[in-house]
Amino acid sequence: MPSLREWQTRFAAALLQGDGDTDEHVAIYRNTVFSNYRHALGATFAVVKQLVGAPFFDAAVDAYALAVPSLCGDLNVYGGDFPEFLASYPHARDLPYLADVARLEWAIDAAARAADVAGTPESLLTALANVPAEQGVAQRFTLDPSCHFVHSGHPVLRIWQVHQPGFAGDMAISSDVAPDYLLVRREGGAVIIERLTPGDHALLRTLNDGSDLGLALDAAVAAEPDFALETTLRARIANRTLAQLRGD
């Protein structure tokens, strides 16, 4: 009799093999395992699934599950690499926007699971008021942990919106649009998606990378020459996109 470890390794190999030789009862487990992945990723990537249809989607998930193992007992966190997988999936070559739609859907999922922040706009404003004026540009901010940026050359937000349950408007999507700079975050407990101006996007992304306000302002002005820093800062503190000063 093999050791339990050898036995589990063999069972796992048989389960993954899935050729005609697979025992009928091992095949039941194989079906359950793959249908769990299809179901879980189908919920997270619901718009991707609508765009390609269930048979295509399920085949893509099966290929993904074989190529990129689940490494965690919590199925909710499986699928983070699915957008990258779709980007290089040969059968999706004619759907250049698909991976970006998947990135948006993963960002929505991740935003919903992110940590809650204790700080308030008032506490951040108080902390800023205590910063000497000449040190203002040296400040670094922590963004709310739910913040996720999605940048796409395709109109992914519009694609996502017209595929939401209950959408009753015009489904037409123009491909002739400016790139999407999106910020996905939680506000008041719900996940929201904002389309950012190039300046806001440059400012927040640079701050999110850990750079100071001076560098972030340079990036914002480069992206949007008439960028208004004070307006953006006030709004982003009030709506808690900017959560805390780093080092606080």
Next chain:
Amino acid sequence: MNRHLPNSAGLGLRAPHVSHVLAAHPSVPWFEVHSENYFADGGPALAALDRIRTDYPISLHGVGLSLGSTDALDTAHIAKLSRLVDRIQPTQVSEHLCWSSVNGRHFNDLLPLPYTREALDHVCARVSAVQDCLGREILVENVSSYLTFPESTMLEFEFVVEVAVRSGCGLLIDVNNIYVNARNHGGDADAYLAAIPPALVAEIHLAGFDASGPCLIDTHGAPVAPEVWSLYERALRRFGAVPTLIEWDTHIPEFAVLQREAATAQSYLEAELAVAA
């Protein structure tokens, strides 16, 4: 410290029904949730459970700890479970007597073990380690299976009972799984019940199976079958009025359907209490 769920019929709470429970505050004696669905660092799902736990006793039921795996115990997983236990203060914590990962790859499914002395020693050590980490007793649940293994040297119920006796955990007896396995493998469900010491049983699960394939599949996607209600009645005769949960995980129906299933279980519990009195 003794922790007991109410001796009544609770419901498995799944995402589609959370907003209804928060808004309508239905009369349900207790809820069970899948632990992993609340492993997030924060966010609305966890906030909803924070509110629900103030009004209902909660049981945390794990599906991903992989107790029977020969990989090292996943300390990150246990840390998240421990964090959730601290936050929710559940009445009960349970896991499955199965394995779901090996060599780092998770199958995210409840895979059956061969019932050998080696597997028994291994699972007992793992259950003890988990209980030490959590600082509390857990319940382990018998799983459904579609395979038996020639390597097995013990019957399933012998294995299940030994795990509880040796590791000091309690048992969550899934009556549907006993029925499914007896049908799939030709066992005797009543002999199974008779082999379980009543004092070990802290919770019962009921769910529906699918009979359309080559064997019964434990889909949690249908009403409890009449034969399983009958076996449940005999389980209560043996174990007494044990807290009982209705589970429904695929093709989840509207909440009222779950409540009707729970009401049926409740009527069996009350009949048992009346007989015992």
